[in-house]
Amino acid sequence: xxxxxxxxxxxxxxxxxxxxxxxxxxxxxxxxxxxxxxxxxxxxxxxxxxxxxxxxxxxxxxxxxxxxxxxxxxxxxxxxxxxxxxxxxxxxxxxxxxxxxxxxxxxxxxxxxxxxxxxxxxxxxxxxxxxxxxxxxxxxxxxxxxxxxxxxxxxxxxxxxxxxxxxxxxxxxxxxxxxxxxxxxxxxxxxxxxxxxxxxxxxxxxxxxxxxxxxxxxxxxxxxxxxxxxxxxxxxxxxxxxxxxxxxxxxxxxxxxxxxxxxxxxxxxxxxxxxxxxxxxxxxxxxxxxxxxxxxxxxxxxxxxxxxxxxxxxxxxxxxxxxxxxxxxxxxxxxxxxxxxxxxxxxxxxx
Amino acid sequence: xxxxxxxxxxxxxxxxxxxxxxxxxxxxxxxxxxxxxxxxxxxxxxxxxxxxxxxxxxxxxxxxxxxxxxxxxxxxxxxxxxxxxxxxxxxxxxxxxxxxxxxxxxxxxxxxxxxxxxxxxxxxxxxxxxxxxxxxxxxxxxxxxxxxxxxxxxxxxxxxxxxxxxxxxxxxxxxxxxxxxxxxxxxxxxxxxxxxxxxxxxxxxxxxxxxxxxxxxxxxxxxxxxxxxxxxxxxxxxxxxxxxxxxxxxxxxxxxxxxxxxxxxxxxxxxxxxxxxxxxxxxxxxxxxxxxxxxxxxxxxxxxxxxxxxxxxxxxxxxxxxxxxxxxxxxxxxxxxxxxxxxxxxxxxxx
DNA sequence: TTGTACGCGTTATCAC
DNA sequence: GTGATAACGCGTACAA
Numbered sequence: 077x078x079x080x081x082x083x084x085x086x087x088x089x090x091x092x093x094x095x096x097x098x099x100x101x102x103x104x105x106x107x108x109x110x111x112x113x114x115x116x117x118x119x120x121x122x123x124x125x126x127x128x129x130x131x132x133x134x135x136x137x138x139x140x141x142x143x144x145x146x147x148x149x150x151x152x153x154x155x156x157x158x159x160x161x162x163x164x165x166x167x168x169x170x171x172x173x174x175x176x177x178x179x180x181x182x183x184x185x186x187x188x189x190x191x192x193x194x195x196x197x198x199x200x201x202x203x204x205x206x207x208x209x210x211x212x213x214x215x216x217x218x219x220x221x222x223x224x225x226x227x228x229x230x231x232x233x234x235x236x237x238x239x240x241x242x243x244x245x246x247x248x249x250x251x252x253x254x255x256x257x258x259x260x261x262x263x264x265x266x267x268x269x270x271x272x273x274x275x276x277x278x279x280x281x282x283x284x285x286x287x288x289x290x291x292x293x294x295x296x297x298x299x300x301x302x303x304x305x306x307x308x309x310x311x312x313x314x315x316x317x318x319x320x321x322x323x324x325x326x327x328x329x330x331x332x333x334x335x336x337x338x339x340x341x342x343x344x345x346x347x348x349x350x351x352x353x354x355x356x357x358x359x360x361x362x363x364x365x366x367x368x369x370x371x372x373x374x375x376x377x378x379x380x381x382x383x384x385x386x387x388x389x390x391x392x393x394x395x396x397x398x399x400x401x402x403x404x405x406x407x408x409x410x411x412x413x414x415x416x417x418x419x420x421x422x423x424x425x426x427x
Numbered sequence: 428x429x430x431x432x433x434x435x436x437x438x439x440x441x442x443x444x445x446x447x448x449x450x451x452x453x454x455x456x457x458x459x460x461x462x463x464x465x466x467x468x469x470x471x472x473x474x475x476x477x478x479x480x481x482x483x484x485x486x487x488x489x490x491x492x493x494x495x496x497x498x499x500x501x502x503x504x505x506x507x508x509x510x511x512x513x514x515x516x517x518x519x520x521x522x523x524x525x526x527x528x529x530x531x532x533x534x535x536x537x538x539x540x541x542x543x544x545x546x547x548x549x550x551x552x553x554x555x556x557x558x559x560x561x562x563x564x565x566x567x568x569x570x571x572x573x574x575x576x577x578x579x580x581x582x583x584x585x586x587x588x589x590x591x592x593x594x595x596x597x598x599x600x601x602x603x604x605x606x607x608x609x610x611x612x613x614x615x616x617x618x619x620x621x622x623x624x625x626x627x628x629x630x631x632x633x634x635x636x637x638x639x640x641x642x643x644x645x646x647x648x649x650x651x652x653x654x655x656x657x658x659x660x661x662x663x664x665x666x667x668x669x670x671x672x673x674x675x676x677x678x679x680x681x682x683x684x685x686x687x688x689x690x691x692x693x694x695x696x697x698x699x700x701x702x703x704x705x706x707x708x709x710x711x712x713x714x715x716x717x718x719x720x721x722x723x724x725x726x727x728x729x730x731x732x733x734x735x736x737x738x739x740x741x742x743x744x745x746x747x748x749x750x751x752x753x754x755x756x757x758x759x760x761x762x763x764x765x766x767x768x769x770x771x772x773x774x775x776x777x778x
Numbered sequence: 779t780t781g782t783a784c785g786c787g788t789t790a791t792c793a794c
Numbered sequence: 795g796t797g798a799t800a801a802c803g804c805g806t807a808c809a810a
Contacts, residue, residue: 101787150497150801174517188541192526462803498804
């Protein structure tokens with residue numbers, strides 16, 4: 077088995093932060109060995125005699141030596157940093173994913189490098205370019221709008237993990253949440269409560285998630301033998317404001333509905349406000365269900381029923397997959413299944 | 428005037444991503460000049476004859492050359508990356524600050540490196556150690572719990588910008604939001620509406636922001652000649668759940684109050700739910716005001732009155748200050764003043 | 779103004 | 795097993 081060099085998980089802070097950088101060479105000098113040997117011990121690149129190993133360990137501890145990642149990057153070709161393309165660094169949803177990635181990577185000596193793609197393929201491409209120029213060891217892309225072709229091209233140069241789609245290839249791992257099933261479950265929940273006139277606030281039709289969730293909505297209707305009505309579907313843009321506008325449009329259109337499925341929680345929250353403004357009570361007059369299960373949704377008034385999608389877990393899984401790719405293994409991760417979280421924004425339709 | 432080397436803002440992506448890295452040396456070869464000249468042109472380190480400059484520019488464009496930051500870091504001692512210690516990467520409040528930092532830094536060729544301190548001094552110290560080991564050019568610390576002494580020690584080694592406190596020193600810039608005034612304004616708003624029995628959900632007393640906001644609350648009472656009552660103050664932990672528990676405690680204690688000042692929006696949101704659970708209506712029965720003006724607060728039911736604190740702007744300012752420090756200038760930024768945002772969660776007390 | 783030569787701190791390839 | 799030695803890609807004195 078070929079031993080891959082591993083990141084040095086330094087016990088940072090254990091020794092006083094030296095003001096004059098301690099180099100590997102100084103450690104070697106002190107331990108009475110060659111720099112090469114110190115490097116070997118640090119990376120586990122070869123077997124070293126216990127005697128020297130001890131001497132080196134001691135020297136490292138005494139000097140408070142911390143390897144310089146910059147130099148390691150130059151010499152070894154690996155920077156032990158992983159690029160992460162998120163869409164906006166302050167997204168309430170993807171934020172949890174970033175946390176998952178960070179928690180998984182940091183203890184192993186890898187640092188995530190976060191950049192925001194703004195849901196714009198062009199910006200995302202620039203992000204990838206920045207990351208590559210910074211010589212990251214791999215790239216995790218959280219959904220976004222790059223084409224499959226572009227993704228595959230990147231994967232030829234370095235390991236890539238991408239969420240929100242299904243692709244295959246060497247050095248490439250994908251992690252796709254079942255949006256269709258999630259949306260189907262949400263709609264089914266409303267149907268189970270007796271609703272037949274169910275409006276849908278869809279997402280931006282350019283957005284793959286939006287398309288899938290709309291499909292799930294239709295699927296549930298179909299299975300229940302409820303006719304699909306285009307007049308009950310309004311397209312939003314995945315943010316609160318558009319959810320608010322969507323319900324207004326729905327209300328103004330005069331269409332009758334007793335329940336609303338919003339394609340994400342942010343739009344559901346906006347819808348909730350929009351309904352309240354028109355004196356439509358949730359859930360007394362209209363049931364409302366969202367998608368994503370944002371932390372705040374639990375504290376909405378009323379607490380929002382939704383489809384739980386653990387961004388945190390997705391982040392951890394993506395990081396895990398990246399580590400596997402880096403180790404030359406075949407990634408063995410699968411996205412968690414959607415789960416219905418029934419809270420207080422939906423109620424059984426009065427007969 | 429000494430010309431400082433500046434980050435190369437490469438037109439990334441303009442040329443096809445070369446699979447074999449193009450080095451500065453290759454550019455030099457192609458342009459028929461020495462590597463040093465190419466380097467000079469890249470960094471503006473010296474004046475170069477227009478002829479060669481053109482030749483080099485052409486070569487760079489044709490080869491799609493992108494300088495290797497890793498090598499630049501090793502050679503020049505600067506990595507053009509800025510460490511950012513936030514407290515949790517998925518904080519709804521600080522997220523906006525990260526965006527502000529990113530937007531300010533990226534166009535100038537700097538990359539932010541985000542790490543989470545978890546509101547634990549010990550973790551924050553480790554974060555700083557990681558950042559320093561990665562040879563960042565400077566560190567931005569968003570509040571947190573490090574001692575002033577530690578901050579100052581860091582600032583001796585590299586430029587530091589820190590929010591949430593007032594310090595001075597060479598290579599150090601601070602940016603402190605006026606929490607006392609903000610809390611005073613919030614409480615004053617309630618007083619102006621006729622409230623005299625105003626409860627306060629304070630933050631964790633270990634947290635400097637919490638202490639200051641509590642002080643602002645007391646200040647407003649004092650100015651209005653309203654006696655301070657400890658029984659109306661409950662300590663929370665700055666998250667929704669603790670806000671909910673706080674109002675329950677308040678309600679259970681039997682204390683009379685017609686308004687609540689929550690030390691941040693997250694607790695206000697929790698409080699809102701807690702009140703609703705006990706059939707206490709906002710704002711009909713109790714007025715509620717928060718602090719921070721999170722994006723979601725606008726979509727709470729009812730929309731939450733609060734004190735606007737632009738984390739985004741703070742982020743931008745912090746980044747600006749860092750750039751100034753890096754340029755050897757004296758930072759000239761000041762935190763924006765708190766601003767009352769009156770929405771629908773507060774109403775005039777019926778006589 | 780321009781080129782040469784060396785150094786940055788580490789890893790990898792050889793010999794031994 | 796271990797130690798020289800040569801890269802890694804770029805910045806920068808220094809000399810020309």
